[in-house]
Amino acid sequence: MSRNMPNTSTDNLSFVSPEDVNRYLDSLPSFQVHGAVAARLGLDRIREFCAIMGNPQDKVPCIHVAGTNGKGSVSALLALVYEQAGYRCGLYSSPHLEHVTERIRINRQPIPEEDFLRFFQKYGDELQRADLSYFEITTAAAFWWFADQKADIVILETGLGGRLDATNVVTPQLSVITSIAHDHQNFLGRTLAEIAREKGGIIKPGRPLVLGKVPQQAQKMLVEMAGTCGTDVHEVRVLNPRHHYRKRDGRPESVFRIREDGLTRNIVSDLMAPVHRWNIAMTWLAVRLLESVFPVSDKVFLHAFENAAASGLFRARFERLHPRLPWYFDGAHNPEAVKELLQTIRRQDWDHPPVMVLSLMKDKAQKKMLQPFSVVAKNYYYRLEMERAADIALITPYLANIRSLPPNEDEITEIFAGLTKQVVIFTGSFYFYGVVKRWILRIIKAD
Incomplete structure (x- = not known):
């Protein structure tokens, strides 16, 4: 074992308190601290562990979100909309900013430490044998908790890429690819087409794809992949999203505008970054595509964004x-x-x-x-x-x-x-x- 790497042996694991869980996770290589060595891409380990748990990832409907930028924002917006509509909505995202439990939420509330501990107590013996990465463990815990808590719908954000990401053991109601740009090329490829191919690995046969604003090279790759899968592609550009600022009671606020079927909808929000016009438009498309299964009224949709920045789900995003x-x-x-x-x-x-x-x-x-x-x-x-x-x-x-x-x-x-x-x-x-x-x-x- 390298002198620079922590001892990740799981011999004699004993999880009695949340501190035991934190110590164990801190002993594992994490992308934050160790970078590439922690990114153990592949689906075999997580599939085997999910089978041990009874495949909880198959028990709750989900939306799967990937992309270079915007995937965290779109995931948060979807979670807000479905919570506002009265659903118990799970959200799995990464990285966490202050505590690992932030990654796993239902209706914005992080998994309680006692529930997180319960997962490790329940599967401690299996963790000794499974050799999962940090991200794979938190992904498995999310699958388990969402099923345990009987969430109505879950929003899953990929960690890195898509095709070999630990979240990619689900069959989602639909997939969203928010953007394609150069990032993590040592894992995903040097060209935009190569990166798109990796992120496009979340596309599933017969399940709709919502496609964000992506470069032509990436768009061509993703549309081809969707065609091979028999998947309908719904591109956000058709909504022609726009943004402008206005002041109300002396304070600035954003107005995001989307146009569909000849109708213009103005969405007022405390989110100040213009890029959210694309994120809100993708959220609209996803929600409308699932309205027969998870209905959301226009009124609820519009109301969900008014105080989005204050929701706690947009930390570190302007x-x-x-x-x-x-x-x-x-x-x-x-x-x-x-x-x-x-x-x-x-x-x-x-x-x-x-x-x-x-x-x-x-x-x-x-x-x-x-x-x-x-x-x-x-x-x-x-x-x-x-x-x-x-x-x-x-x-x-x-x-x-x-x-x-x-x-x-x-x-x-x-x-x-x-x-x-x-x-x-x-x-x-x-x-x-x-x-x-x-x-x-x-x-x-x-x-």
Whole structure:
């Protein structure tokens, strides 16, 4: 065993408390800490374990969502709509921002720690033999809990890719592919067509596919794959989604517009990023395709988005973190997401240009990822305390106008104390989120 890897032996496992579960999961390689070595793609292990559990993934209807960007947002929007319509709606998503139980929810509430513990107590012996990855374990726990709690419908977000992702042992009511862009090429392929082929692995025979805004090369691949499966493709472009801002009671809000069968629907929301026009349109298509099985009225659909940003499901997605100051976090961790973030920033009515605070993994320290930030006058960089984190030396060749934040949190909070009249955008890795939350809590307490 490598000296750099934790001991993942499961000999003599004993799960008595939630702390035992946390210690066990922390002993496993995770994508957050170890990167590629933790991504054990393939379906054999999860299929065998699901069979041991009695195949709970087959007991609850689901919608399967994949995509380079937007899959988390579309999954959250679908979950909000079905909860608003009165269904017990499960949501499986990743990564978690602060605690692993956030990955598994019903009607926005994370799996209770005692239920999570119960899963490990029930299947501890099998876990000793199964050799599942971190993601496979949380996926299995999600399948088990959703069936145990008799959820009406579940929204499953893929972890990485689609074809060999652990979630891809389901036969969904429909599949959604939100977007295709360059990311994780070492796993998914170098070209957009290759990446599309991997994500298109969630397409199932005879089950509709909702297809987001994707490049032509990817669209061609996905339509061909759907045709081979006898799957109808419903493309979001036909809804011609639009977005604009307006003010109500002095506060900005978004109006998203979709057009179908000659009718225009205006959807008012507290979600501020224009990219959500595509996410809301995909959600509309998915809900309408399933209305014979899971009916949702237009009134309920429209109401579900009014306070979406405040729902707790859109954390780290252009989320305002400070109650009084315009300080935001957005997990823009690939070039396409950076492009959308900068577009959102340009459309805001701010008196001052924003200050950017970045934190990235080594594999994201690339020219196409960093150069767009050169238009920002003031950039800071923070290196996370993990092996995968990029040093500032990997950043400056592509972004010269950037300063490194000190490692000392007292010094960091002193710097931000001088930025209270500025818009501050924290961005990059989702793993940066917990650190930023800790900084802001310190600043609030000091006020």
